[in-house]
Amino acid sequence: MPGFADSFWSSDYAAGLGVLFGKLQQGVVENRQVLTIARLRAEAEEVYGQRLADIIPAVDKIQGGFGKDDGASTRKAYDGVRTEMEDASKNHKKIAQNIRDLVVNPFSRWCEAHESRIQESQDELQSKIKAHDKQQEAVKKLRTNYFNKCRLVEDLEEENKLAFQDPEMSPTPKQSILPIPEIKVHEEEEEEDYEIGDEVYQPEQVKKILAHMLTNIKMGETKVPILGTYLNTSSGADIVDYLQRNMGTTSVSYAERIGQDLVTLGFLRLIGNVGSTFANSSKMFYQWRPKAFQLSGVPEKKPLGRTFSLPTSAGSDAGDSQVVGAVSEVLSGWGVLPNSRPNETPSERMRREAREADDRYKAGVRKLDEMRCNLEESIYLHLKFLERCELDRLKAIKTVILDFSGTISNVIPSLQSTVDKMMLFQETVQPVGDLRYLLENYRTGSFAPKVVVYENYYNKVDEQTFGVDLEARARADKKRVPVIVTSLLTYLDHHYPDLEGDEARRGVWLVEVPLAQTHKLRNKLNDGKPPSMDVFAEFDIPAVASLLKLYLLELPDSLVSSHVYEIIRTIYTTPATESTEEARISVLQQTLSQLRLTNIATLDACMNHFTRLIELTTADEDYVSKLATALAPCILRPRTETSLTMEEKHSYRLIRDLFAHKDAIFSELKRMSTLAHSASVSGPNPNAARDTPSPAAQSNRPRAISTDESNRKAHMEERTRALLEKATGSRSRATSPAPSPRNATSTSTHRRDRSIGGPETRFPIASPTAQHEARGNRQSFGPVLPKRASLDVPPEVSLGLPQASDRIEPTNGVEVPAVAAVRGEGEGVEKRNSLGRSSARFVGGRRVPVPSANTGYGGPQDGGHGGVTLVDAPMDD
Incomplete structure (x- = not known):
């Protein structure tokens, strides 16, 4: 429950x-x-x-x-x-x-x-x-x-590209205007005297007087409506009181005259009122200008927050006076404040603003992701x-x-x-x-996190792993299966032997890991880089398994896309497919073939891992049911979860079928891809007008499996007779695109490093468990056909088989089994079984199981090994 x-x-x-x-x-x-x-x-x-x-x-x-x-x-x-x-x-x-x-x-x-x-x-x-x-x-x-900001940068770059296109209007590239040399004569600056009141003071005397004033006159902050708060201000009454006590002024009018001289000389300025008159008033405040602090040597009190300077007329230094307030933001937006980067060009400013906006956006997304977790x-x-x-x-x-x-x-x-x-x-x-009853009637949905990913303007996904589209992540990794998936499965395969007993190994996928621990491991790996095994070592094995489930849950679309959810529902609700297992598997094969190759390859790798775990730990029906229930939301989810979809078990039944019929389903998907792949590389046929091309050569998509065995047998016999007639020369016909024994050693090659077909014309053999072993070289397509099952593919299905000297490499680096059998090489490409229980041979497109020496997790008694190497070569496209 x-x-x-x-x-x-x-x-x-x-x-x-x-x-x-x-x-x-x-x-x-x-x-x-x-x-x-x-x-x-x-x-x-x-x-x-x-x-x-x-x-x-x-x-x-x-x-x-x-x-x-x-x-x-x-x-x-x-x-x-x-x-x-x-x-x-x-x-x-x-x-x-x-x-x-x-x-x-x-x-x-x-x-x-x-x-x-x-x-x-x-x-x-x-x-x-x-x-x-x-x-x-x-x-x-x-x-x-x-x-x-990025659009503005692009527009500016486009304008720069289109600018100066007319050679008559644009200057020559080497043309430059040299500045006129100037001869600067350093003149000795003479410090002038200051006239304050009725006295004339030397600069040294004024310095001492200002230092004493700034130290003894009461100074504070004055808040002016709208403009903000002014620093280093004193009232007119305080200044007059100081002048009467310390400078021997006999009257208030003489003290006011001295204050007016201080304003005229630029040591004081009136704030909050219009004009520059000095008066003996407690309601009129004057701000000490930076000139007074610079001359006296007294440090100026500056605010800790953001400040701005009011613009004044030319030649005045009143703009250096500090004002604190929210209006600074408005003035900076209007552009009336002085520019902190005077030599910056408009294009450089736009690029800098774009970078700053990008940094703020990244920081915001990172903060949102932390808050979401x-x-x-x-x-x-x-x-x-x-x-x-x-x-x-x-x-x-x-x-x-x-x-x-x-x-x-x-x-x-x-x-x-x-x-x-x-x-x-x-x-x-x-x-x-x-x-x-409460849960059954009032549930709103299962745990399905909605990740807000950083959307790069240039469609880059180099800095994030979780929540990114599976195809985009695989392309960034240049792999068919994302590196995070192969790394997690490889780590688990290597560390299953560290657990004591099969029950502990099976329990890895069912134990309830705290979400905080899984998020901690996720944050260490969510950087878009290949994960390090040292990071996994800091956590227990169930946390690593929980991370794989969380990764699949955070995908924008489920591994088996929600677009085929209704088809899956129809498969399990239609009496014809429900009652007949063979028909249901056939329809499932056609349905899964609609998925993207990255999804199919990732699903194949995951199913191989789970089926081997079930097989080697001898899991009972109860465990298989619990495992399928736990994986159901990770593999297939509806586009929109409703009260009806929450009660449906189609995802669970799909996983049970994938567990039970994995080899049949994925081998058929690989056969479809092999046929389409061979047809795409067989090359043009000069006698195509007289030849009847094979179905694989006519279409770029996999062909549905025929359920009429009698017709298939008749077609195969007809095809075999045609090949025998061609080999013996008993019938004159156009050259078949299929290879013959006499040109098996031809030096011409049709190597293709990059597929030119659509996503449905090729399929990588991404299975980490299939061991492909090449058989001896077949000299001809004889009339004797091996006994096969209804889903097996005979070696003569496609007329587009390449020559023996051709080497066709799928996008993940594993050779197509049918081609390896025709080439007849002594050794083939192998991929080790991650748990080492069984292996298989592919001969002419057919999967023939053979006994394996490994019977367990690679303990000392069976000579196996404790891990697996998931081979996933770089993706060409």
Whole structure:
């Protein structure tokens, strides 16, 4: 049964969690309802007991009667009824008290704690989802800005290419304008005196005066609306007060005249008002200019944040005054601030801005990826925690009903029937069943992370591995199967022998690895570079296996594309293919042939790994079922998951068929690719007008398997007779494109390093387990045909077989088996079985199993080896 951690995921994270928290809040309301029932029942029992107690005083008020008849039997009966009435009152009050002590009080405290736990989880996840969504929007803006910058750079480059095309208008390349030489005479700069007030001061005296002023006059910051905050300011009153105390000014007017001279000489300037008048006022502030600090040698106080200088008229240094405020951003956008790179050309500036935008976009994507991983880890942990909370709630309700019934059954045996019914109700509560019902009816989707990848403007994927399209990743690696997949499978094959027992080896794919640990390994490898085995050594083997499943889940499309999901569904829901295994496998072969070659090669490598693991560890049916269930969302997912697709088992059944019929399915896919490949390299036939070309030569796509065995046999016999007639010269006909024994040693070659057909005309033999061994050279196509199965391919199917001297190399570096058999070389290309159980020979396109010496994981007793080498040669195209 799937748990919360694999049931309430959605593409935006919030929708699935919203459904879950809606049901959990419904559980909180259910707790209140149970608590209300218990509380009201306690109050009813209390009122009922009190009413029973009120009966006796009301009866005693009646004078006479049984009070006078002491020994009558009627009196005893009355007293018995009276006593039972008092006992009944006490019993009902005791029931009320027991319900409060055993049910109401403890369950109310538990309900408050449960509601608090649910609310805390909801608030925490909601805050993280909001932060993730906010960062996602920021990444979109950064991406738009980056693309716009790149477009501007491209437009500028295009304009530069088109510029100066007219030779009459453009200057010659070697033409240059030399500057006119100037003779500079260094004149001695004489420092002039300063007239301040009625006195004339030497520069050294002014320096001392300014240093004393800047040290003793009160200085601070002044905030001016709109413009911002000015630093190093003093009020006019403070400056006048200093002049009167330290410079011996006799009047305020003389002090103001000295202040005006300081403004005129450029040591002060008025802020917040128009003009440059100095006045003795506490409301008028003056800023000390950098000239005063430079002359006096006193360090200027500068802000820690971003500043800007107000532009002033030419020849004025007021622009050096520092102003802090948000308006600096606006002014920098308007371009009124001085340029920090004055010698930068427009093209250099655009390229720099494009690089900066690219860096910001990369940083934003990286931050978003970290936030997404952290969010998924939090969701994963909270879902497991909430699952335990919900299960505890259901168990608590079960306990409450049991205690509630016990408080009544222990006190009043007369209510046994009611108690029996309540016990029956208590027995009908099944916490696990209710949890299953919640999952089956309110699931929103399995765990399928949606990776936001960095989209390079020039379609490069060199800096990321996970979330990238499988074909793009394989092309970047120059391999048919992505390097990350082959590295993971190779590492696992080499380290299976390190585990103790087959049960531990099988459990690698079923153990539940914490998502945080898998993300930690993912972050070490998500750089677009071939992974290092030293990185895998830092983690345990189940974490490495979990990383492969996470890689397949994060692909933009499933390994078996979602485009064929409806076809797969039709295969498993049609009675004709459902009942006949041979027909179902045939249709599966045709369906899988529609996939891209990278997908087929990767699927073949994965299936080889799993089937060998099942075979060599002697896995039972239960393990195979669990393994297929775990791999189903990794291999095939619908384009959009709905409540119907969540209940469908088509992905699971596809994997079971791939496990059971791997050799038949993939050998046929390889046969189709071999036929198309041979047809594409056989070359033009000069007598094509008189020859009947083979089906493989007429079409570039694999041919469906014929189910009419009689027709296929007739066609093969006709083809064999034609070949025999050609070899013996009994019939005059055009030269067949098939090789003959006499030109098997021809020196002409038709080597083709690059396929020219479409994706469906070639298929790499990417299987890490198939061992291809060449047989002896066949001198002719004799009439005796080997016995074959319905899915085997006879060696004479294609007329486009190459000559013996031709060497056809598929895109992954493994020679086509049929060509190797025709060539008759003494040795063929081998690929070792990753677990060493069995091997196979391919003769003329047929797979003939042969016994293998390896029977296990390569222990000392069987002479095998503990690992496997996955051969995946570089991809030419």
